[in-house]
Amino acid sequence: MSTTLKEKISNVIRQWEGPLTKELLREPAKYGLGQVPEKMKPDATTTVTCGFCSTGCGLNVHLKDGEAINLTPDTNYPVNLGMACPKGWEALAPLKSDDRAKSPMIRVKGKLVDVDWDSAMKRMVSEFKNVQSKYGDESVAFISTGQIPSEEMAFLGALTKFGMNMIHGDGNTRQCMATAVVSYKQSFGFDAPPYTYKDFEESDVIVLVGSNLCIAHPIMWERVAMNQNNPEIVVIDPRKTETAVAGTQHYPIAPKSDLAFFYGVANLLIQQGHIQQDYIDKYTNGFEGFIEHVKEYTPKKVEEASGIKADELQKLVDTIAAGKRVSFWWTMGVNQSHEGVRVAQSLINIALMTGNIGRPGTGANSITGQCNAMGSRLFSNTTNLLGGHDFANPEHRKKVADIIDVPVESIPEKLGWAYDQIINGIAEGKIKALWIIATNSAHSWINQQGFRDVVKNLDFLVVQDMYHTTETAELADMILPAASWSEKNGTFINSERRFGLVKKVVRAPGQALTDFNIFKLVANYWGCSDMFKKWTDPETVFKMLRECTRNQPCDFTGIEDYQMIDSLGGVQWPLPEGVELKDNERRLFADGKFHHPDGKAKFLFEDPQKPLEVPCQEYPVWLLTGRGTSSQWHTQTRTKKSSVLTKLYPKDIYVEINSKDARKLKIEPSEWVWVKSRRGKLKARAVPAYHVQEGQVFISMHYPECNYLTFPSFDPYSRQPSYKACAVKVSKMEYWEK
């Protein structure tokens, strides 16, 4: 038995993980790398899509003897036009770090020790199967990511749900995009962000809500800077962020007052006659109810909720009314909220009723975060069945089963739990084994102490990561070493729905395997590899996924292969078969047709709810969290490995505090202070400044301590965590505490 298995593994490894040598490049097909583009010769340059943020810049990787030695941004790529942010320029540096996971590891007497793939796979499979036989199939779950190629996500989703009988699996996209997904689905009938980046250049009014574009999407900001219309750039954010400073109007609303604020904006637009009745009549439903609903959001009520005075509110309304091409963009300040779905829809509603959708420079536009968050929205098999299908729909199950060649009975009929429900499931002893892939939950999940207490209940925790030193790896019973971005092939989908290629231009260290091949191995050891016979290599999987999208709003059956994506500088969905690609910058809804059965968009609204935790006497200050600098990426497993990037951001955790508040507390710049919430406390260096309002502080999420303070509350529709508002207290430290 074990020799056969060993043979199987070595076949997989030989076939897939051969070093990127001249021989491989001469005969890519022999190594299953049929998609290595022709032009990629041993000493050549090839374009790879960046693996950090969702902008999806094209980076030219320069190879010598078949290995990447350097990169420069691609001047012809339609996304970045020759630009890159610091992370992009430094993207190769984190690959070389000493703490790369190079071998599978198992915890023995508290210590992680290296083992071979055969032992690791046998152990993982026996632990997971034991748990399933003891507690039922649903007692095993996975949490994955928006940072691996779509082909890998799809493989994981199919393997776990169709091959391993799991029901529950979710991803870090829940922390990030779930609100946008649900709001689009409810309003438009499909999760379809409508814009193209050219819209940044074509608007005359750009409204950015809860988005710090200059820091989080610097190359999208460059596209704003290319706008020739002298646009109004309106920023709605409690903080005077870098983006607010660069914009032309800033509305520093009180945290979590967006819903009342935008209902107030809508009310004035309606009262003052700035709506497009034709558009509303032809293409939407529910406007009458919306008029009634927003009537009570008078300027006075808006001021009470948001702190924005009537004349300022009027200025914003006048700006929107005067705009010919108004675009509304939102990111985490909206999505990460206890009522994010309704806030996102309050923006969608304004875009619809002013006819600002489907035309150049317009749209209700959710900006994504991670390099492949959009891929995970369509292909992770978590919130929908592959390609935006519905698990509960028998026809959808049949369609997908036929395409990927699995028995239709293997496809579950129900959705699994969301991330927070999985964590609750662990707390309640319903989930006993967990597989975490390409996310660092032990830093990024909300209410961190709560998370850490809960995972102690697990019988077995597997962490699949490119490093063996992440906070989550430290808790693991087993580590599976993964190849990273640029060590494998596949596709990402960026914020404007553009497929971009990721290519293997670096050899993964030690025995690390691509996530794709780890899933292949697990399938072999689990005994379900027959089901995945068709899943031979990423490009073949890409073609199956393509078939899954046929006749869906995201139909990309017109994309022939990887080569086509490569030669065109990426391709946006949709592109149905037979449709000629005339323009490589396309937006949706030009025809006013939405995806509900009657083709119309819906106005959706609800009364604002108070957050469950608000400042009080004991914890009098709002804590806001978010991105710190353009050189830091999330939990910093990658960006802290670049000696260049580490020079560009503060080494110590810091808390930005309003200068007046700091003075009252006698806090000096750079002094170490306590920040405490009901759930935990941290020490941070104080940064007194005026860009945070009185009664508010900001801590960036890149430091592991941050989420010990956050309060676990969730949007009821999207189940996205509300990371951006909880109550804390800041205090001076005694000298012996420093």
Ligand SMILES: Nc1nc2c(c(=O)[nH]1)N[C@H]1C(S)=C(S)[C@@H](COP(=O)(O)OP(=O)(O)OC[C@H]3O[C@@H](n4cnc5c(=O)[nH]c(N)nc54)[C@H](O)[C@@H]3O)O[C@H]1N2
């Ligand atoms: N450098 C860098 N870039 C990144 C990332 C990174 O880690 N580093 N991560 C990527 C990912 S995954 C994501 S999701 C995006 C996130 O991109 P953004 O959402 O732009 O970044 P954040 O800083 O999380 O949040 C944006 C703003 O929301 C504001 N905010 C807080 N509360 C509220 C509120 O109640 N209302 C409003 N209107 N605003 C509020 C905050 O003050 C903050 O300035 O960035 C992506 N890009």
Ligand SMILES: Nc1nc2c(c(=O)[nH]1)N[C@H]1C(S)=C(S)[C@@H](COP(=O)(O)OP(=O)(O)OC[C@H]3O[C@@H](n4cnc5c(=O)[nH]c(N)nc54)[C@H](O)[C@@H]3O)O[C@H]1N2
């Ligand atoms: N307080 C607070 N918390 C937040 C947020 C906030 O604004 N405030 N934002 C939330 C948001 S929007 C997000 S997206 C999350 C992000 O949170 P995480 O997903 O936890 O952040 P990352 O550091 O990107 O984690 C990715 C992990 O995958 C590993 N990795 C990278 N590439 C690969 C690969 O190819 N294969 C494998 N197997 N592993 C790989 C990295 O080493 C890293 O450990 O954080 C959320 N947490």
Ligand code: SF4
């Ligand atoms: S803006 Fe985003 S995609 Fe572009 S180089 Fe920077 S991290 Fe990469």
Ligand SMILES: [Mo]
């Ligand atoms: Mo995110």
